[in-house]
Amino acid sequence: MKKLFYKHRMTIVITILLLTTTLLLNANYNLFPFERWTSQLISQTPVRITATPINIVNKPVxxxxxxxxEASTSVPINADFSGHISELYVTEGQAVKAGQPLLKLKASSNQTVSQSTEVSQQVQADYDNALNEFNRYQKLYEIGGIPRRQLEMATTHLQEAKANLTNAQNTMQSSAVTVNGFATMTAPIDGIVMSLSTAPEKAVQTGQQLLSLGSGQxxxxxxxxxxxxxxxxxxxxxxxxxxxxxxxxxxxxxxxxxxxxxxxxxxxxxxxxxxxxxxxxxxxxxxxxxxxxxxxATVAAVPTASVLHDGQGRSFIYTAINGKAILQQVSIGETIDDFTEITSDLPQNSMVVTSSINDIKNGDQITIIQ
Known part of the structure; x- marks a missing residue:
């Protein structure tokens, strides 16, 4: 044996050196399959997750x-003659009804203001347009061209325009005074007092805007x-x-x-x-x-917490299929409470993974727990 060793000792030493060098290189570059064996063993251990079926939720239509x-429409209230404000009955932001007194205006001395029944051209034009619309809609309704609801709306519009016209006429008539007379100006429509630019005892000129009535916005x-x-x-x-x-x-x-x-x-x-x-x-x-x-309307939805998003704006969910977590891209709609609408097609019996979605990978073995 000793003779054999001495005879081949150089070969044995070289072989040992080569084996040592090979082992060191494999260790340095992680060429041993131990880690792959270990990870494979670990991946084969099922991940315990929770899952839920596709939900059906009610979505508001x-x-x-x-x-x-657009700028809110408003009705200006102008002075019908020169004078000063005797009394002011409203404040900025106050809600008023049609016909409600707004202020009392006293005419300047040595001024004659004749009674007038003319009304605002705009109010008259609104009434004329509403009347024409009503007549046109009535004819369309008689031949079955429009539903009754449209005719009722045209009727309501005409009634509003007529009320505005009547209020405007009453306002103009109430402002007819003689020298040293008074006129109480009333609201031609329902609205909110806006742009109030006058005060008691303040002088005003004919046509000057005193305030306006609008929606308050x-x-x-x-x-x-x-x-x-x-x-x-x-x-x-x-x-x-x-x-x-x-x-x-x-x-x-x-x-x-x-x-x-x-x-x-x-x-x-x-x-x-x-x-x-x-x-x-x-x-x-x-x-x-x-x-x-x-x-x-009823729509398919999943818990919002079960939806993944990537940097490209895509959405994904994990579904449990045959004991594996399968990553699926989905199209989503609106968020409804704690659920997200799914607009893409999914099998009705799909089970959506709701836990550990950031810890599992596509194809991982899973076990659903209750």
Whole structure:
């Protein structure tokens, strides 16, 4: 044995050196399969997760229309003659009803003011337009061209215009005085006192604006509506304006017909906003208006916490299939409470992984726990 060792000792030493060098290199570059064996053993250990079936939730149905920000309409109250304010019955921001006294105006001495029954051309024009619309709608209704609801709206519009005309006439008649006479000016419409620029004993000139009556807001939102929309949208319908990456709540305050010759009936809905912080909204801006029509629809949804998002804006969920976590890309819709709407197709019996979604990988073995 010793003779054999001495005979081949150089070969043995070289072999040992080569084996040692090989082991060191493999260790240095992690070429041993031990880690792969270990990770494989670990990955084969099922991950304990929770899962839930696809949920069916009620989603509010909304109609979306492009809306424009416009200056709120207002009715100016002007002095019918020169004089001074004898009494002022209202304050800035006060809500008033049509016919309610606003102020008492005393004429200047040596001035003759003749009685006049003329009314504002604008109020008269509004009434004439409303009457023409009513007559046109009545004919369309008689031949079955429009539903009864549209005729009723035209009737309401005409009644409002007639009331405004009557109030304006009463206001003009009440302001007829003679030298040193008094006139009590009343509100021609319901509204909010705005731009109040006078005070008791303050002198005024003929035609000078004393105040205006409006909605109490500087701006409102106007959206176009079609004939079929009137079955779903009415006065008081809640709305949400989406603009400047913010949302503003409001409600429909007025709906007016807009009928042109040789065109289908259309409408404009005016929306009163709950607030306009710091005057953020200005006339000329535009945004999307979401109108809640008071109906709902059932949609598929999953817990929001179970949805993953990547840097490219894509959305994913893990589904439990045959004991494995399978990553699936999905299309999502709106968030409804704690759920997110899924708009892409998924099997109805799918089980969505709801826990450990950041700790598992596609294809991992899983065990669903209760």
């Amino acid at each position: 909304t109609i979306t229309r492009a809306g424009s920000i 500087e701006v409102e939102v106007v959206i176009p509506l079609g004939q079929n929309d009137l079955y779903l949208i009415h006065l008081g319908t809640p709305t949400t304006l989406e603009i400047l990456h913010q949302t503003f709540a409001g409600q429909v305050s007025r709906i007016y017909p807009q009928v042109e010759a040789n065109q289908s009936p259309s409408f404009l809905a005016h929306i009163k906003l709950a607030n306009n912080p710091a005057g953020l909204l200005k006339p000329g801006m535009s945004g999307n208006v979401h109108i809640n029509i008071g109906q709902s």
